[in-house]
Amino acid sequence: MFGLAACEKREQAAGGEGPAERAGQHIDQAAAKAGQELNKLADKAGQGMQQAGEKLQNKAQEAQQQEPQKQ
Numbered sequence: 001m002f003g004l005a006a007c008e009k010r011e012q013a014a015g016g017e018g019p020a021e022r023a024g025q026h027i028d029q030a031a032a033k034a035g036q037e038l039n040k041l042a043d044k045a046g047q048g049m050q051q052a053g054e055k056l057q058n059k060a061q062e063a064q065q066q067e068p069q070k071q
Contacts, residue, residue, distance in 0.1 A: 017025075
């Protein structure tokens with residue numbers, strides 16, 4: 001028990017963070033940045049899909065208008 005308490009006090013005196021905690025913070029930051037980049041890519045993909053859908057809809061309307069009227 002005493003050994004763990006002594007390590008804890010040394011870490012607090014040295015700045016409060018050990019190497020594992022600093023590594024964990026770096027991992028958290030990298031994961032957050034990766035998540036932001038994925039969101040940006042998803043937004044761009046969504047915009048591209050929306051534009052493609054609009055083009056498809058416009059082409060379908062054009063084809064329908066060019067089709068001879070059947071009665």
